[in-house]
Amino acid sequence: MNPYYADDRVQLYLGDCREILPALGVTADCIVADPPYGETSLAWDSWPPGWLEAAASVTRSMWCFGSLRMYLEHGGEFTAAGWRLSQDLIWEKHNGSGFASDRFKRVHEQPTHWFQGDWTSIYHEVPTTPDATARAVRRKQVPPHHLGARGPSSYESHDGGPRLMRSVIYMRSMHGRALHPTEKPTGLLDPLISYACPGGGLVVDPFAGSGSTLDAARCSGRRAVGIESDEKYIERAARRLSQMTLEAS
Numbered sequence: 001m002n003p004y005y006a007d008d009r010v011q012l013y014l015g016d017c018r019e020i021l022p023a024l025g026v027t028a029d030c031i032v033a034d035p036p037y038g039e040t041s042l043a044w045d046s047w048p049p050g051w052l053e054a055a056a057s058v059t060r061s062m063w064c065f066g067s068l069r070m071y072l073e074h075g076g077e078f079t080a081a082g083w084r085l086s087q088d089l090i091w092e093k094h095n096g097s098g099f100a101s102d103r104f105k106r107v108h109e110q111p112t113h114w115f116q117g118d119w120t121s122i123y124h125e126v127p128t129t130p131d132a133t134a135r136a137v138r139r140k141q142v143p144p145h146h147l148g149a150r151g152p153s154s155y156e157s158h159d160g161g162p163r164l165m166r167s168v169i170y171m172r173s174m175h176g177r178a179l180h181p182t183e184k185p186t187g188l189l190d191p192l193i194s195y196a197c198p199g200g201g202l203v204v205d206p207f208a209g210s211g212s213t214l215d216a217a218r219c220s221g222r223r224a225v226g227i228e229s230d231e232k233y234i235e236r237a238a239r240r241l242s243q244m245t246l247e248a249s
Contacts, residue, residue, distance in 0.1 A: 013227045028059040189213055210240060
């Protein structure tokens with residue numbers, strides 16, 4: 001297999017992930033996948049049976065984007081492929097794409113984290129946020145009885161510092177500036193990659209689209225392998241990655 005695009009950190013392949021993933025011969029720290037949800041009649045929106053088994057051939061840790069409808073419909077396939085759910089997040093967008101006028105307008109998607117085998121052996125490090133504000137906390141301290149009659153004193157301590165990132169992430173979608181219909185912003189992908197892949201590790205994206213996961217992984221000091229079946233989008237991804245390489249040099 002020859003990559004469609006390659007640099008010192010990224011490899012991008014054209015083809016079906018179900019065929020390419022088992023043939024890569026790599027062990028990835030994690031997969032970040034954004035498969036077709038299969039919720040519309042659009043030509044590209046068709047769920048690819050068997051991709052979860054192919055993903056399990058290269059890693060034991062996976063982020064997968066989806067909707068509740070998608071997970072309910074294909075939950076048995078996750079289980080059959082040996083995947084176990086660790087957690088779910090909510091990506092709240094500034095706007096959504098409701099397909100029905102008789103329902104609430106959907107402005108969210110659900111990234112979920114899955115794993116195989118022993119959880120304690122899976123790399124996971126929750127990102128922290130710098131938005132905790134230090135505050136003075138006044139606490140009363142009652143002196144011991146042997147000090148005699150003395151009024152209670154108080155002391156001040158400070159609480160603050162980084163906090164664990166919350167499970168609901170608000171971020172604008174790529175609407176109007178996307179290279180792919182379902183492109184995810186790199187700012188959303190960054191914490192998912194940081195959580196599941198150590199620095200210098202390998203991230204695999206079986207549905208690379210415009211290359212946003214590869215971009216985010218490379219910028220954060222990870223290596224990345226992507227696979228995309230549509231030549232139109234892989235060309236855009238390759239152009240995006242090559243332009244960034246030139247800018248960095």
